[in-house]
Amino acid sequence: MxxxxxxxxxxxxxxxxxxxxxxxxxxxxxxxxxxxxxxxxxxxxxxxxxxxxxxxxxxxxxxxxxxxxxxxxxxxxxxxxxxxxxxxxxxxxxxxxxxxxxxxxxxxxxxxxxxxxxxxxxxxxxxxxxxxxxxxxxxxxxxxxxxxxxxxxxxxxxxxxxxxxxxxxxxxxxxxxxxxxxxxxxxxxxxxxxxxTHWKDLVIFIAVVSSRQKEVSSTSGMQETVQTSPFLHFRAKDVVPKRIKEMEDAVARHDFSSFARITCADSNQFHATCLDTSPPIFYLNDTSKRLIGLVERWNTQEGSPQAAYTFDAGPNAVLFTTESNSSLLLQRLLFQFPPAPGVVLSSYVVGDLKTLELAGIKSLKDLASLEPPKELAEPKIPLRTPGELAYIICTRPGRGAxxxxxxxxxxxxxxxxxxx
Ligand code: DP6
Missing domain, CATH: 3.30.230.10 (Ribosomal Protein S5; domain 2)
Structure with a gap:
């Protein structure tokens, strides 16, 4: 050569x-x-x-x-x-x-x-x-x-x-x-x-939050947590080993209730260790909290997990549900978080659009006529907040490299x- x-x-x-x-x-x-x-x-x-x-x-x-x-x-x-x-x-x-x-x-x-x-x-x-x-x-x-x-x-x-x-x-x-x-x-x-191909029934939505502050990077955030959070050590030693086994079991059995319960609990515990860091790290913002509320209210209303949420080192939510519930979750997301004025549906909901079709939503007009979900009947809950999400990505579990x-x-x- x-x-x-x-x-x-x-x-x-x-x-x-x-x-x-x-x-x-x-x-x-x-x-x-x-x-x-x-x-x-x-x-x-x-x-x-x-x-x-x-x-x-x-x-x-x-x-x-x-x-x-x-x-x-x-x-x-x-x-x-x-x-x-x-x-x-x-x-x-x-x-x-x-x-x-x-x-x-x-x-x-x-x-x-x-x-x-x-x-x-x-x-x-x-x-x-x-x-x-x-x-x-x-x-x-x-x-x-x-x-x-x-x-x-x-x-x-x-x-x-x-x-x-x-x-x-x-x-x-x-x-x-x-x-x-x-x-x-x-x-x-x-x-x-x-x-x-193991769990074909699982559907994933990513709710991308519009307004973002400068966030602490994962690399430095976790360094600070290791140095200052006593809670992290308890989590790593006493909580995660058991959860790993439970999660493996839930996946093997296609057990959505357990999968959802552990997923939400672990996301919340991760963000609790961020709060336990000195100085505290906040990755969730008000929109993230409203997304958590949407899922929690629905799950409470039905008496069992219909959907799950998880958040990484930022405010975007990754939501899981099953195929049969996917249009119900998307309708809830679109009801509570409609696009900002002027944003077209095709740039607001992207990715695998099968769920949008299943939900029977073809245009913004269909969105306007969405009925509020049952659990939003409570008048104190702020109903619709247009423009809080930049867009929603619809996806599923996929293949490796x-x-x-x-x-x-x-x-x-x-x-x-x-x-x-
Ligand atoms: C919150 O893999 O980005 O997404 O190893 O320092 O590159 P480095 O960090 P990174 O951390 C990811 C943290 C997380 C949780 C997760 O993906 O498990």
Whole structure:
């Protein structure tokens, strides 16, 4: 391989976002990103929420470079360096089918990379994008460099070095991140507990909140919680281990009541540890609290969980329900949180629109004629607050990371080696 050669070898991969139903919050090792407790997440359908990444290698490249959502960003962060180092160390000989180029394992250590990554959801929405992004980076890089896992979960342990929650985005369906015991983190890996076809009945809505203040990042927020919250240690030691077992059991049995009860309880407990941090961290705002109220009132009215909510390090709600209840939940959301004046329905409810059709809502006129749900009969409850939500994403559990074979999905021009 001479440095004057002009070949470019590349791969494009896609990885989904995930939402934790048992939260990861707090590290026992900052460098290796080892958590204080295990966590469980649901992988979101990559058609609705994912990162797509093209990685190119060429002897003509002079440095590793990264473009995120159209902007070049620095690769100086240790997290990128750690992921790249771990994959390069495991690289194998590769013969590229498209170009016929043969790259030897030792060449990968010298070859520089151009990495271009995009999310299919607006970054401004404040939906965690680091999980999908790092999972996609590690997965696509491993495919490019011919890396095979030596033990199950090895790639997830590398994605974990990019961002803890990223380790749960390689697999589809329901994924557990086992906290592990080893000091080197080799057993702090993600394992799939059920695939995406296991619980077809589950429907997910993401209520993206309009007004957002500057939020404390997960990384620094959890650092402060570990240092100052006595409650976090009780949670990690005495609460989560039992909940993990209960959640695994609820998923295995398609038991929505237990799934919903544990999901809400764990979200609330995570936010309680944020409040127990000194100084306290507030991720939920008034809109988040109204979304909690909507679900809690409905569940109380029916005498059993009809829906569940969970919130990460921000005010957006992720809501779960079952197929048979999905149009009822969407109607409730649209009744209480109609779009701001001038916003059209097609930009307010996005993603998998089957539920909107099921709910019989075709236009804003249909929205205006929605009857208030029974539990809102209480006159003291503020009924409708237009414009509080920016939009609602409808989705479902989905598959894990995969390779896009179609050359048309590449984000890098094979001639210039630069983003399109
Ligand atoms: C609230 O994975 O973003 O979303 O490991 O520091 O990159 P780092 O943090 P990150 O934290 C996610 C926290 C959470 C809960 C969760 O996803 O489990």
């Amino acid at each position: 001479g440095s004057g050669e002009a070949w470019v070898v590349m791969r494009t991969g896609r990885a989904p976002s995930n939402i934790a139903v048992i939260k990861y919050w707090g590290k026992r090792d900052e460098k290796l990103i080892l958590p204080v407790n295990s966590s469980i997440s649901v992988t979101l359908n990559p058609d609705d929420l994912s990162a797509t990444t093209t990685i190119a290698a060429s002897p003509a490249f002079v440095a590793d470079r990264l473009w995120l959502n159209g902007k070049e960003v620095s690769m100086e962060s240790q997290r990128y360096k750690n992921c790249l180092r771990e994959i390069r160390e495991r690289a194998n000989d590769v013969v590229d089918e498209q170009t016929g180029v043969h790259i030897k394992r030792e060449d990968w250590l010298k070859l520089k990379l151009h990495i271009v990554s995009e999310n299919n959801f607006p970054t401004a929405a404040g939906l965690a994008s680091s999980a999908a992004g790092f999972a996609c980076l590690v997965y696509t890089l491993a495919q490019l460099m011919g890396v095979n896992e030596r033990y199950q979960g090895e790639l997830s342990a590398i994605a974990r070095l990019g961002s803890g929650s990223a380790c749960r985005s390689l697999d589809g369906g329901f994924v557990k991140w086992d906290m592990g015991q080893k000091e080197d983190g080799a057993d702090s890996i993600a394992v799939q507990i059920a695939n995406e 995969f390779l896009l074979k179609d050359l048309g999905s590449s984000l890098i021009d094979s001639t210039s080696g630069l983003p399109f």
